[in-house]
Amino acid sequence: MSRIAVHHWQQRIAPVFDTGGSILVLESGTGAREECLLLCLKPLHRAEELAALHVGTLICGAISRPMKEALSARGISVVGFVAGDLERVIAAWRCGRLDETFAMPGCARRRHGRRGSGPAGGAAGS
Amino acid sequence: MSKRNPPAPTPTDAILESISDGVFTVDLGWRITSFNRAAEEITGVPRSEALGRLCSEVFRSSLCGGACPLQDTLACGRPRIGICGYIITAQGDRVPISVSTAVFRDEEGRVMGGAETFRDLSEVDALKRELEGRYHVGELFSRSPRMHRLFEVLPAIAASPSTVLVTGETGTGKELFARTIHDLSAHGEGPFVAVNCAALPDTLLESELFGVKAGAYTGATRDRLGRFAQARGGTIFLDEIGEISPALQVRLLRVLQERTFEPLGASRTESTDARVIVATNRNLPELIRTGAFREDLYYRINVVRLELPPLRDRKDDLGLLAEQFISRFNRVQNRNVPGISPEALSLLMAHDWPGNIRELENCIERAFVLCGDGRIDIRHLPEELISAVPHGCEHASVHDLLDRQAIEAALERAGFNRLAAARALGIHKTTLFRRMKRLGMALPARDGRSGPRT
Structure with missing residues (x-):
């Protein structure tokens, strides 16, 4: 699974992943984009929904521990508690500079990105 | 260069800092302009990091986005009170909250933004769960103290291997009780096999319970597993136990004593480890007295007894x-x-x-x-x-009916002594008379104080 999903709302990273909404799914090689709507609310169902879209990495805002664990169990790596403009976040992820300047307030995190990414601070990052 | 002192807190600031509800304000661009101490504590976000940031990224609640009550308030000018949701902390915990919103104006009445107050409902939620927990065990729900007493002993009963006798009128939920005991027990993952002993004639019931070997009778072409064998590793529930024949009672007694049985037509004895729960709506001691039920079987099944109250x-x-x-x-x-x-x-x-x-x-x-x-x-x-309902379907007449029943019951319990009945109802004797008159109730022929009238 090599696709990246970015949960967004009003051209920014959506504040809460658990409540659902729209995701932008990106092919990591070609950069092709696909817009999808999340329909399931239960963690295991949501994980299946993302797995069916061949999502390997999710970039999102706040995410609860049960939701994060369900996605991890399905092999989806979660970069949670990210805030900021959608295109800037995608650009920063692509060049490995999704750092703590993109962290939600109160969620100090380590460096993220396609190159040299590491686990996020807080329980819900990966 | 001289350092400028921060402005002294206003009385409003002091109040906001002292309260236990979280409060923040936003400007018209949804950026946080103030964030009190309780807001820091509930969200886990320091004020220094919250100020100037978008409220949805600080607050991170299930209401942020399309369901934002503050957006609604700013759009129509009306406050929203007590909207429930949850926030997600940096640790990934969901904290239940209730939110209220209001428009924030300056001294000239111009809209400056919005104010949101929120309350941590974690403790209320925990208490509610605890309270609800007292009302039910598994699928059994009740507010009755009699049922709560049964609920209290159910886990201990489930943990023991003893045979259980469940008694109660028809329709009181005996099978649901048996199933709950099974679910709470160490064999909860095993099968729960229910048999209604009154539903089958005696000969069929025997083969149903113990199984049949091929050739046991004409038409028995294959081995058929009985219910005791099916319930291995689980529980067998024998409903209407008072209806089985004396011959079958003997066979059942043997299973309960020795944990063994023989399928119909079998030459070998089989064993069972199934937990046995039996139920009846009959008065078994009375059946023993008339000779319809074996006394030794009664004592074997009456190890633990649960009596379910009627509705x-x-x-x-x-x-x-x-x-x-x-x-x-x-x-x-x-x-x-x-x-x-x-x-x-x-x-x-x-x-x-x-x-x-x-x-x-x-x-x-x-x-x-x-x-x-x-x-x-x-x-x-x-x-x-x-x-x-005596007079039409009005609400008042339903209450009258209940009143009438309560008065009749109180009088009966008090041996028709009207003073005692009034006391039991928590009303004065004259109120009782007045109410009986209004309900068109005649004074009872008996007077508990003076004996029967003639």
Whole structure:
């Protein structure tokens, strides 16, 4: 699974992943984009929904521990508690500079990105 | 260069800092302009990191986005009060909250932004869960102290391997109790096999319980596993145990004593480790007296006994049970019936429920057919309940009926002593007389104080 999903709302990273909404799914090689709507609310169902879209990495805002664990169990790596403009976040992820300047307030995190990414601070990052 | 001192806190600042509700304000661009101490504590976000950031990225609540109450308030100018949701902390915990919003204006009345107050409901939530926990064990729900006493001993009963005898009138939920004991037990993952002993003739019941070997009788072409064998590693529930024949009682006694049995036509003995729970609505000591039930079997099954009260003795549960059934039928029938009217519930309270919970379930199911998507009302209830209301279907007459029943019961309990009955009802004797007169009740022929009138 090599696709990246970015949960967004009003051209920014959506504040809460658990409540659902729209995701932008990106092919990591070609950069092709696909817009999808999340329909399931239960963690295991949501994980299946993302797995069916061949999502390997999710970039999102706040995410609860049960939701994060369900996605991890399905092999989806979660970069949670990210805030900021959608295109800037995608650009920063692509060049490995999704750092703590993109962290939600109160969620100090380590460096993220396609190159040299590491686990996020807080329980819900990966 | 001289350092400028921060401005002294205003009385409003001091109040906001001292309260336990979180408060923040936002400007018209949704950026946070103030964030009190409680807001820091509940969200886990330091004020220094919150100020100037978008509120949805600081607050991170399930209401942020399309359901934002503050957005609604700023759009229409009306405050929103007590909207429930949750926030997600940096640790990934969901914290239940209630939110209220208001428009924030300057001294000239110009809209400057919005103010949001929020309350941490974690403790309320925990207390609610604890309270609800007292009302139910597994699928059993009750507010009645008698049922709570049974609920308290259920885990211990489930943990022991002893045979359990469940008694109670028909429709009191004996099988549900047996199933709950099974679910709570160490064999909860094993099978739960229920057999209604009154549903089959004796010869069939024997083969049903113990199984049949091929060739045992004409037509028995294959081995057939009996219920005791099917229940291995689990529980066998024998309902209506008072109905089985003396011959079968002997065989059952042997299974309970030796944990072994022989399928019909078998030459070898088989064993069972199934937990046995039996139930009856009959008076077994009375059956022993008439010779219809073996005394030794009675003592073998009467190791642990649970007596389920009839519904008329736990009328406090009617509302709860009615809600349970409404919720279940809504789910199963994909309906949206919002509940039952107080008048209809009063009428349910006035009924004696000889068929117990099963009768109530049927009554609610019938009402579901008639009520559409509205509330269940008096007119949706069965005729035998409605006919109990003496004058039409008004709410007041249902209460009158309940009043009448309460007075009659109090008088009976007090041996028709009117003073004692009034005291038991918590009213003065003259109030009792006045109420009886209003309800058109005649004074009873007997007077508990002076003996029967002649």
